[in-house]
Amino acid sequence: SQQGEEDPQALSIQEGENATMNCSYKTSINNLQWYRQNSGRGLVHLILIRSNEREKHSGRLRVTLDTSKKSSSLLITASRAADTASYFCATDEEGGSEKLVFGKGTKLTVNP
Amino acid sequence: DGGITQSPKYLFRKEGQNVTLSCEQNLNHDAMYWYRQDPGQGLRLIYYSQIVNDFQKGDIAEGYSVSREKKESFPLTVTSAQKNPTAFYLCASSPKTADQYTDTQYFGPGTRLTVL
Numbered sequence: 074s075q076q077g078e079e080d081p082q083a084l085s086i087q088e089g090e091n092a093t094m095n096c097s098y099k100t101s102i103n104n105l106q107w108y109r110q111n112s113g114r115g116l117v118h119l120i121l122i123r124s125n126e127r128e129k130h131s132g133r134l135r136v137t138l139d140t141s142k143k144s145s146s147l148l149i150t151a152s153r154a155a156d157t158a159s160y161f162c163a164t165d166e167e168g169g170s171e172k173l174v175f176g177k178g179t180k181l182t183v184n185p
Numbered sequence: 186d187g188g189i190t191q192s193p194k195y196l197f198r199k200e201g202q203n204v205t206l207s208c209e210q211n212l213n214h215d216a217m218y219w220y221r222q223d224p225g226q227g228l229r230l231i232y233y234s235q236i237v238n239d240f241q242k243g244d245i246a247e248g249y250s251v252s253r254e255k256k257e258s259f260p261l262t263v264t265s266a267q268k269n270p271t272a273f274y275l276c277a278s279s280p281k282t283a284d285q286y287t288d289t290q291y292f293g294p295g296t297r298l299t300v301l
Contacts (some may be wrong), residue, residue: 077227085190106289109247115292116228161227164292171216171235172243173290 077105077162077176085182087175092149094179096162099141106163106173107147116161119147152183187240191276191293198263198270198300206296208263208276215281217259218290221245222273231274235258237280263298271300 077157080095084148104123104127108116122129122138130138135148149156163173189210198204208217216235220228230243234253249284252257259278263270274297277290 092279094260110241112272113295116277116290117292118289121289171241172218172230172233174230175220175228177225 077164078178079160079162081179082177083180083184085184086152088152088154088183088185089161090152090162092152092156092181092183094160094181096145096146096176097118098164099143102164104165105145108161108163110159110178134164154185157181157183189224189276189291189293191296193296194294196296196298198298200300201265204298206263206274206298208259208261208293210278211244211257213256213280214278214291214292215256217253218277218279219251219259219261220275220276220277228275231261246277252254262286270298273297
C-alpha cells in the first residue's frame, strides 16, 4: 500500500527558479522523510521532519508539515540543473512502525 | 569506506530460473530492506529484517525469498514463481532506533533485473 502521494507527478522549471513539490498521506505518522533519486540510481536521504515539527531547513531545501491536512511540501530554492531528479516522500505510521511507505515521486527537470 | 553495496548492477535471467541479488552493508546497521521499483513508480517493500536470523514479509513478498544469516548481508532470491520479475531492485539499511521513530534509510545503487 502507498501512503504518500506526491504532486505534481512531473515538474519542469528553469535554472534559478524555485521548485515546490507536495506530498499527501493518509494515516497519522511519527515522521516524514524526503528522498532524492537520480535516474537509475539509489535513493539519497534529504531531510526528516517529525510530526511535532512544522518546518525544517537544510541548505536550499525547506520542508513543511501540516499534520491537520496530512500533507508536506518540499521547496528547493534557486534550483540548479544538478537538482534534476525524482523526489519521493516516505512516511512511517504513528505508534511505531519498522517500515517506510514511499509515494510515487515527483520528477523534477531543471533546464539550464 | 562505509556504505551499502549491491551486485550485480545488471542481471539477466531466463524464464524459469531463480536468481540471487546480493546486498552488503558495513554501516553496522541492524535493519535491512528490499524494495522493488517499476518504471515511473515508487518503491514497494518486498522483505525486511530487523535482526539477524529474522525477517518479515513486506507488501509484495510472493515469488521472493530472503535470508539474514549475518548482520552485514541480506540476499534476495527472485524465484521462478515471481511472474513479472523485470524491475529495478533496491536494498537499504537503517540503524535501529531506541524510540518508536523510524530512522533514515541508506540505499545501495540498485540491481536492474531483466527477464529474457
